[in-house]
Amino acid sequence: TSERPSTCIGAANRSALSDFLTIRFEQDGEYPPLLVLDLDHFKSVNDSHGHAVGDEVLRTVAGRILGSIRSLDLVARLGGDEFAIVLPRLDAEGAYHVARRLVTTIAAPMQVEGRSLVQTVSIGGALGTGVVTETDLLVRADRALYVAKEQGRNGYTFFDRSIHQAVLRRLALEGELRTAIDESQLEVNFQPEFSTVDGRIVGVEALLRWNHPSRGRISADEFISVAEQTGTIDELGEYVVSEACRLFVEICDRVGDQDLLLRVNISAREFARPELASTVRSALKASGLAPTRLCLEMTETTLMEAPEVALETFAQLQAIGVKSAIDDFGTGYSSLSYLKQFPVDCVKIDRTFVEDLVTDPHSRAIVEAILRLAEAMELESVAEGVESDEQLKILSELGCRRAQGFLVAG
Ligand code: C2E
Ligand code: CA
Numbered sequence: 001t002s003e004r005p006s007t008c009i010g011a012a013n014r015s016a017l018s019d020f021l022t023i024r025f026e027q028d029g030e031y032p033p034l035l036v037l038d039l040d041h042f043k044s045v046n047d048s049h050g051h052a053v054g055d056e057v058l059r060t061v062a063g064r065i066l067g068s069i070r071s072l073d074l075v076a077r078l079g080g081d082e083f084a085i086v087l088p089r090l091d092a093e094g095a096y097h098v099a100r101r102l103v104t105t106i107a108a109p110m111q112v113e114g115r116s117l118v119q120t121v122s123i124g125g126a127l128g129t130g131v132v133t134e135t136d137l138l139v140r141a142d143r144a145l146y147v148a149k150e151q152g153r154n155g156y157t158f159f160d161r162s163i164h165q166a167v168l169r170r171l172a173l174e175g176e177l178r179t180a181i182d183e184s185q186l187e188v189n190f191q192p193e194f195s196t197v198d199g200r201i202v203g204v205e206a207l208l209r210w211n212h213p214s215r216g217r218i219s220a221d222e223f224i225s226v227a228e229q230t231g232t233i234d235e236l237g238e239y240v241v242s243e244a245c246r247l248f249v250e251i252c253d254r255v256g257d258q259d260l261l262l263r264v265n266i267s268a269r270e271f272a273r274p275e276l277a278s279t280v281r282s283a284l285k286a287s288g289l290a291p292t293r294l295c296l297e298m299t300e301t302t303l304m305e306a307p308e309v310a311l312e313t314f315a316q317l318q319a320i321g322v323k324s325a326i327d328d329f330g331t332g333y334s335s336l337s338y339l340k341q342f343p344v345d346c347v348k349i350d351r352t353f354v355e356d357l358v359t360d361p362h363s364r365a366i367v368e369a370i371l372r373l374a375e376a377m378e379l380e381s382v383a384e385g386v387e388s389d390e391q392l393k394i395l396s397e398l399g400c401r402r403a404q405g406f407l408v409a410g
């Protein structure tokens with residue numbers, strides 16, 4: 001986004017924010033509540049409507065912020081689409097109230113260049129009580145913002161004890177992940193994928209586990225994102241691909257089945273690395289696994305946000321002959337254009353749809369639509385997270401032939 005002078009939207013900047021916080025701390029003996037506000041998916045506004053519209057949206061949001069606060073409050077622009085709002089002499093209730101009001105006020109439709117647009121925001125808040133540095137206050141609000149976004153955006157969250165605990169745990173895991181690799185605490189597990197027609201195992205998905213010496217088992221959900229952010233994923237990813245291939249070949253030899261498929265998850269950062277194709281090539285070579293028996297899983301978000309280099313990587317992978325799948329299908333941008341851009345072989349129906357399959361007709365309709373789409377495009381489809389016989393029954397009625405989940409194995 002183009003950096004415009006902050007005056008054009010009537011907001012102060014970072015250094016004014018800092019000065020203001022310092023003065024409040026000196027006068028009131030503690031920091032005031034701070035909100036950090038971020039526009040949801042603002043990039044897509046710029047991308048689809050152009051910068052002129054984007055700037056107008058920003059101005060409108062800024063205007064709505066200014067209209068929702070008191071004259072003694074301060075609004076500062078932190079970055080392209082991020083604002084900080086300081087609320088001196090307001091208690092917790094008051095701060096929650098302002099955050100709530102901002103979320104609803106800003107989400108009202110706005111008229112921009114003859115179009116009606118809706119721009120929502122996410123807000124992270126921190127109260128000043130017990131906070132002794134400005135950085136700490138900002139970090140707290142930032143963590144809360146992160147949680148607000150994780151919880152689906154268009155809402156607000158305040159920093160609290162549970163977020164504090166989560167931050168501490170995350171920081172610790174960040175440091176310990178290095179040791180985990182060096183001391184072989186990571187382990188590749190296989191979850192079977194079975195046929196809904198005859199119950200036979202048709203493949204496995206490699207899922208990484210961390211057997212932590214003092215914290216116990218940690219699921220990939222928790223540490224993969226840490227690994228992505230710290231860059232450890234590069235090393236982790238190489239380990240998973242080669243170790244999964246090696247173990248898988250061992251298992252297939254033992255059970256005497258040479259038709260099973262191995263699925264391995266690839267995260268966004270791994271996919272963006274030009275080395276991915278050569279990592280895969282070496283893993284296949286070392287294990288002797290045929291390329292067509294390996295399928296790499298990537299999420300919609302990964303594909304959508306893939307940089308130019310990823311297109312090249314994808315082509316290289318196709319040339320090697322490995323298969324590819326879209327993971328968590330239906331939860332991301334769900335734009336069909338990337339199905340053309342990245343001609344994958346398989347879609348995996350996200351477990352949130354399977355979860356509600358029995359009770360929610362909408363989930364059933366979504367699953368049905370995905371299955372029809374896959375069929376029309378001649379893609380394979382697999383349902384994830386199948387936990388009950390009832391779910392399995394509906395899935396096979398709808399024509400889904402492959403499934404995985406706790407019903408058969410964790
Ligand atoms: P995913 O690819 O969607 O993997 C499926 C997740 O669902 C796994 O969680 C699995 O344990 C869980 N699951 C399987 N069956 C059921 C079920 O019946 N019910 C429920 N509620 N859950 C089920 P896990 O192992 O924690 O992995 C979470 C995510 O972390 C994975 O989501 C995947 O995106 C990522 N991940 C896991 N292993 C790797 C890896 O080796 N490399 C990369 N890059 N990502 C990985
Ligand atoms: Ca997966």
Ligand code: CA
Pocket residue numbers: 327328348350351384
């Ligand atoms: Ca999934």
